[in-house]
Amino acid sequence: xxxxxxxxxxxxxxxxxxxxxxxxxxxxxxxxxxxxxxxxxxxxxxxxxxxxxxxxxxxxxxxxxxxxxxxxxxxxxxxxxxxxxxxxxxxxxxxxxxxxxxxxxxxxxxxxxxxxxxxxxxxxxxxxxxxxxxxxxxxxxxxxxxxxxxxxxxxxxxxxxxxxxxxxxxxxxxxxxxxxxxxxxxxxxxxxxxxxxxxxxxxxxxxxxxxxxxxxxxxxxxxx
Amino acid sequence: xxxxxxxxxxxxxxxxxxxxxxxxxxxxxxxxxxxxxxxxxxxxxxxxxxxxxxxxxxxxxxxxxxxxxxxxxxxxxxxxxxxxxxxxxxxxxxxxxxxxxxxxxxxxxxxxxxxxxxxxxxxxxxxxxxxxxxxxxxxxxxxxxxxxxxxxxxxxxxxxxxxxxxxxxxxxxxxxxxxxxxxxxxxxxxxxxxxxxxxxxxxxxxxxxxxxxxxxxxxxxxxxxxxxxxxxxxxxxxxxxx
Numbered sequence: 001x002x003x004x005x006x007x008x009x010x011x012x013x014x015x016x017x018x019x020x021x022x023x024x025x026x027x028x029x030x031x032x033x034x035x036x037x038x039x040x041x042x043x044x045x046x047x048x049x050x051x052x053x054x055x056x057x058x059x060x061x062x063x064x065x066x067x068x069x070x071x072x073x074x075x076x077x078x079x080x081x082x083x084x085x086x087x088x089x090x091x092x093x094x095x096x097x098x099x100x101x102x103x104x105x106x107x108x109x110x111x112x113x114x115x116x117x118x119x120x121x122x123x124x125x126x127x128x129x130x131x132x133x134x135x136x137x138x139x140x141x142x143x144x145x146x147x148x149x150x151x152x153x154x155x156x157x158x159x160x161x162x163x164x165x166x167x168x169x170x171x172x173x174x175x176x177x178x179x180x181x182x183x184x185x186x187x188x189x190x191x192x193x194x195x196x197x198x199x200x201x202x203x204x205x206x207x208x209x210x211x212x213x214x215x216x217x218x219x220x221x222x223x224x
Numbered sequence: 225x226x227x228x229x230x231x232x233x234x235x236x237x238x239x240x241x242x243x244x245x246x247x248x249x250x251x252x253x254x255x256x257x258x259x260x261x262x263x264x265x266x267x268x269x270x271x272x273x274x275x276x277x278x279x280x281x282x283x284x285x286x287x288x289x290x291x292x293x294x295x296x297x298x299x300x301x302x303x304x305x306x307x308x309x310x311x312x313x314x315x316x317x318x319x320x321x322x323x324x325x326x327x328x329x330x331x332x333x334x335x336x337x338x339x340x341x342x343x344x345x346x347x348x349x350x351x352x353x354x355x356x357x358x359x360x361x362x363x364x365x366x367x368x369x370x371x372x373x374x375x376x377x378x379x380x381x382x383x384x385x386x387x388x389x390x391x392x393x394x395x396x397x398x399x400x401x402x403x404x405x406x407x408x409x410x411x412x413x414x415x416x417x418x419x420x421x422x423x424x425x426x427x428x429x430x431x432x433x434x435x436x437x438x439x440x441x442x443x444x445x446x447x448x449x450x451x452x453x454x455x456x457x458x459x460x461x462x463x464x465x466x
Contacts, residue, residue, distance in 0.1 A: 002333065009330040013319070020318040020357075081312030085373075088277060089331045090304035223281070 003098075006091040010099030017076075018103070024072045025107070032065040032115050040122040054125045055185030059178055062112055063145075063171065069111075070104050070149035071166035074157035074222075083157060087222060097150060097218035101211075104153075105146040112138055126189075133188035137200070141181040144207040148173055151214040154221045177206050228291060229254050230381050230412040231276060231302070236285030238271055238436075245271045247436045249285070253381060258403060258413040258426055260444065262452075263433035264462045269416050272433065273385050276414070277308050304332070307379035311389040313366045314373065317359035321350055321369050324358055325376060332377040344372040364395040371402060381412045388419045396422055420449050434460045 018025055039057055077083035086096055116134075119125035127134055152170045156162030180199045187193050229252035238246040246268045253259055253276075263269050274280040275287065278299045287294045289302045308314075315324050322341055329337035345351040348368040358366060367390065374382065384403070388396050400422045403413060407426065415423055424430075427444040430452065439459040447455075456462075 005333075006331065009327065013316070013323075013327045016323070017316060017318050080317060081310060081314045082316060084279060084308070084310075084312070085314035085328070086331070087279060088303055088306065088308055089328070090300050090333075091331060223279075 003092050003095045006095035007099045007102060010086075010096060011102045014100065014103045018107075021076075024069050024076075028065045028069040028107075028111060029114065031068055032061050032111060033118060035061045035065070036115070036118050036122050043123070052186065054119065054123060055189070056182040058115060058119060058125070059141075059181045059185070061115060062108070062142075063174070063178065064167070065111055065115075066104075066108050066145060066149065067167045067170060069107055070146070070153050071156070071163040073100050073104060073150055073153035075153065075163060078157050083222070093219045093222070094215040097154065097215055100153070101146055101150040101214070104150050105143060108142045108146055109139065112142065128189075129191075130189040130193070133193045134185065137181070137184045137188045137203075140200070140203045140207060141177060141184070144177050144203060144210055145174060147207065147211040147214050151210075151217065151221060154218060157222070177203065180206075227255055229288070230290060232288045233272075233276065233282070234286050234288070236272070236275065236282050236287070238268075238275065238280075238283040240271070245436050246275075246283075249433070249436070249438055251276075251431065251438070253412040253414055255380070255412050256407060256410045257428040258407050258415060258423070259429045259431060260420070260423060260427040261414060261416045261431050261433060262418075262420075262456060263439075264460050266435075267433040267460075268436040269433055270385065273308075273310075273383055273414070273416060277306060277383055278303055302381075304377065305380045307374035307377075307382040308385070309370055309374050309382070309387045310385040311387075313358075313370045315358045315366060315369060318357055320355050320357050321345060321361070322354040324369065325372060328373050329376050334376050340376060341372075344375055347375075348372045363390040364392050367391055367395060368398070371399070379411070381414075382406060383414045383416075385416045386418070387415070388417055388422070400426060420452060424449055424452060432456060432459050 074083060077086065087093070116125070116127060120127070149170060152166060156166055156169070159165065180203050184199050184203065187197065187199070232252040234250045236246055236249040237244065249272060251259070251272075261269055261272070271280065275282050289298050292298050294302065316327070319327065322345065325341035325344060326337050329340055334340050342351070345354050348371055350365060350369055350372070353361070353365070358369065361369065367387070387399055391399060396419070403415065403423070404426045407413060415427070417423060424444060424447065430442060430444050430447065431438055432440040432455070440455060
């Protein structure tokens with residue numbers, strides 16, 4: 001019970017802070033939007049079928065825009081030493097991780113929803129009947145991405161230039177997840193999507209493995 | 225006032241990047257006592273406070289809290305009873321003074337956080353600006369709010385690392401008064417500072433750390449600022465703190 005309470009308290013504090021700071025949210029959304037605008041100009045819709053190749057492009061945008069936001073998760077806590085204040089509190093450190101993870105996860109979902117909307121408007125990316133499957137697939141992939149991203153944000157919070165190293169260290173680990181994400185997105189948009197498919201199982205396994213490991217490893221990630 | 229130590233370390237050693245930062249340090253923090261920890265830069269004061277606050281683990285030696293050797297669960301209990309102030313404020317600049325206190329009160333599981341926060345804002349003289357974001361506060365106001373944050377769970381042990389940094393004379397006077405009142409309320413205090421003038425009169429013990437080891441330790445009673453400066457020079461070979 002106390003664990004959940006700490007998660008909620010930290011999540012609400014972070015949510016309020018992000019609404020006031022705005023910089024990371026704005027940078028991330030703007031990056032995503034500008035990328036789509038560039039794609040709209042760069043890709044000729046008469047030659048490229050975005051409904052077939054678009055999933056990879058969209059995930060590329062999600063990765064970069066998401067890393068802009070997530071890299072600051074714990075770095076912001078070092079500005080006035082508040083990371084120490086969190087670590088000095090008598091709560092389960094795993095709860096601190098989950099609180100941060102939750103905000104990252106929900107932010108990424110919001111970013112993806114907006115991305116899909118703009119992809120439809122700018123690139124004629126049609127989701128049509130595949131929306132429930134697509135939503136479920138993206139939520140699952142995003143869960144894993146946020147789990148690893150939050151842990152790496154903690155690992156690099158006190159490293160000089162950590163926000164620059166963040167994507168360099170993070171992306172190689174995400175390779176299986178991104179390949180699965182692009183494949184599953186294509187499959188979700190085509191008829192006959194199977195919920196028992198192997199890629200989906202891979203993503204599920206990735207999520208469970210990395211989320212559980214992160215909750216336990218967090219304590220060591222933030223300790224000297 | 226004395227009794228069993230609330231927190232103590234014995235035979236504490238720590239190496240960082242292959243270099244011995246602390247060597248066989250013994251220290252006892254007793255309820256109702258203020259221990260003054262002095263030492264030149266690089267003496268190991270910050271490493272010692274980080275170990276005492278559980279932010280870092282000892283390399284060798286034993287950390288004991290309320291008579292029990294610290295384990296994972298006692299470390300959590302220690303954190304619940306510990307207040308730590310450093311030159312950093314540990315405050316969120318984009319939240320208001322009240323929001324900061326409410327957040328930490330809830331994190332510590334303080335009963336009735338709203339009234340506890342209101343009482344402490346009153347005590348540190350910031351009730352009138354409780355709705356202002358902390359980023360607009362002066363250094364002195366932030367340090368006062370930082371004190372209120374630390375006092376939220378009513379800690380039995382306070383570790384203050386350079387708390388006078390950036391404070392004006394009024395702020396320093398207020399801080400010294402607060403430490404004296406905490407001491408009177410049977411709290412154990414460890415003060416790491418270079419400002420001896422203000423705090424020597426309320427100190428009970430003085431520990432001088434040099435090159436990672438306790439170079440001198442003794443009662444503060446009878447010590448004058450000049451006497452302590454001379455002792456400091458004698459043990460460290462460096463000019464004393466101010």
